[in-house]
Amino acid sequence: MPTLVEPKLIAGNANLPLARAMARRMSMHRGMNVDLVDARVERFNDGEIFVEVFENVRGEDMFIVQPTSNPANDNLMELLIMTDALRRSSAARITAVIPYFGYARQDRRTKARTPISSKLVANMMVGAGIERVLTMDLHAAQIQGFFDIPVDNLYAxxxxxxxxxxxxxxxxxxxxxxxxxxxxxxxxxxxxxxxxxxxxxxxxxxxxxxxxxxxxxxxxxxxxxxxxxxxxxxxxxxxxxxxxxxxxxxxxxxxxxxxxxxxxxxxxxxxxxxxxxxxxxxxxxxxxxxxxxxxxxxxxPTAPVFAQAILNIWNGTSVSSLFNTEMLEPLYEGQFKD
Known part of the structure; x- marks a missing residue:
């Protein structure tokens, strides 16, 4: 059964334009205004990351938009700390929307005495309280198996x-x-x-x-x-x-x-x-x-497909339907015209 609460988006600093574009697309699909949750994600003078959420998120279905691109470590820590802030604020479910999954190229041991960093990052995300991951074109399909939570991997x-x-x-x-x-x-x-x-x-x-x-x-x-x-x-x-x-x-x-x-x-x-x-x-x-x-x-743009995927997750409907080119045609109507 669909949840009664509305999906809520919150974004780190990695790709704010994409997060805002997702919110606009969701507003179009929902027929109601969807804004990013008001929050601040800042750094202290020594580089420590601080997060404060200004809205009530108790019992809400939260989606954190944060690719872990360059600077990968800073953006990853922002994601983890935002997750902790939402979990301690009693969010009902936390989904990490990670358009680009950093550390994906370190998905296996290529030689002796090297790490499998993708697995370590997956453990950190699950440990922080992320309950679902939505991403696009993982470098290796087996990374989905590194998580003990559902992972939806969209395709470009x-x-x-x-x-x-x-x-x-x-x-x-x-x-x-x-x-x-x-x-x-x-x-x-x-x-x-x-x-x-x-x-x-x-x-x-x-x-x-x-x-x-x-x-x-x-x-x-x-x-x-x-x-x-x-x-x-x-x-x-x-x-x-x-x-x-x-x-x-x-x-x-x-x-x-x-x-x-x-x-x-x-x-x-x-x-x-x-x-x-x-x-x-x-x-x-x-x-x-x-x-x-x-x-x-x-x-x-990827906002149309991500926005629809978020709504499908929230509704409890199929995400794999978005793997079909014909299904995406209405979402991208007029997007590729010069």
């Missing part, structure tokens, strides 16, 4: 499929979806299936961590419009190199669709100067001014 692929069908209308038969490595084949195949495109793989060989020694294209990309698909882009070195290799193998043009635009260090400059016609990212991580000003970087 249905949103990307809508954008691709709009941008490449009339040319979808020329599109090839490319995985930048063997590990991402399942993700690329899923998107290719959604748009009816072909599939190719860039197989990369490393001699040492962080350095790509060589790349080989598996599949025919001659005269094809290639779309590189991945869950995140950090320094963009591998992405830019993959685009160059595709062009050398006869691709007519190269675009990239990346869920999480980490884009640290020289990433924006590399992308701006690359052979890629465009890089499409979502707003799960708040874009910097450099990202917003880059001529070949475009940002697609």
């Amino acid at each position: 692929a249905p949103v990307f499929a809508l954008d691709i069908k709009e941008r490449f209308e009339g040319h979808l038969d020329e599109v090839t979806v490319v995985s930048p490595d063997v590990g991402g084949v399942a993700r690329a195949r899923e998107l290719a299936t959604r748009i009816g495109g072909q599939l190719a793989i860039v197989d990369k060989r490393r001699e040492k961590a962080g350095e790509v020694a060589g790349m080989t294209v598996i599949g025919d990309v001659q005269d094809r419009r290639c779309l590189i698909v991945d869950d995140l882009c950090d320094t963009a070195g591998t992405l830019v190199k993959a685009a160059e290799v595709l062009m050398e193998n006869g691709a007519s043009e190269v675009h990239a669709y990346i869920t999480h635009g980490v884009l640290s260090g020289p990433a924006v400059e590399r992308i701006t100067n690359s052979v890629m016609k465009s890089l499409v990212i979502t707003d799960t991580i708040a874009p910097t001014e450099a990202v917003q000003g880059a001529p070949n970087i475009r940002i697609v």
Whole structure:
């Protein structure tokens, strides 16, 4: 049975524009005003984080919007301390809406005497009092098993499929979806299936961590419009190199669709100067001014799908229905028009 209380959103400092956009979308769906809960999330002079909630949240269904992006440790601590504040204020349920889940790349032991930081972060969240997690495109599916609470992992692929069908209308038969490595084949195949495109793989060989020694294209990309698909882009070195290799193998043009635009260090400059016609990212991580000003970087919104997912969780209805591209079409109507 649906709960009688209204869903309430509260946000940390990691991505306030996205949190406000979610609230606006929820207001549209509910036909009533949904505002972020009034609170302050501040730092003392020594860097300690302090949270104070100014509204009564006793018995409320609370959703904390806080990606754990850069600075990952500060944003993670904000999330944990906000959770503790809400729990001690007698909130009925606390759901963490984490559009980008930091530490996701540390999901296994790659060599001796290394941590599994994703599991540690999951333990910290559960220990703080989080009762459910809503996220998007986890780096590895097994991270869901690190939690002893429900985890809803949304996918950017249905949103990307809508954008691709709009941008490449009339040319979808020329599109090839490319995985930048063997590990991402399942993700690329899923998107290719959604748009009816072909599939190719860039197989990369490393001699040492962080350095790509060589790349080989598996599949025919001659005269094809290639779309590189991945869950995140950090320094963009591998992405830019993959685009160059595709062009050398006869691709007519190269675009990239990346869920999480980490884009640290020289990433924006590399992308701006690359052979890629465009890089499409979502707003799960708040874009910097450099990202917003880059001529070949475009940002697609995730607020519509997150807002609907929050309402579905609150209502006790299906979240997996949002994995369907057709289900998202009404939510994104007019979003991808120039």
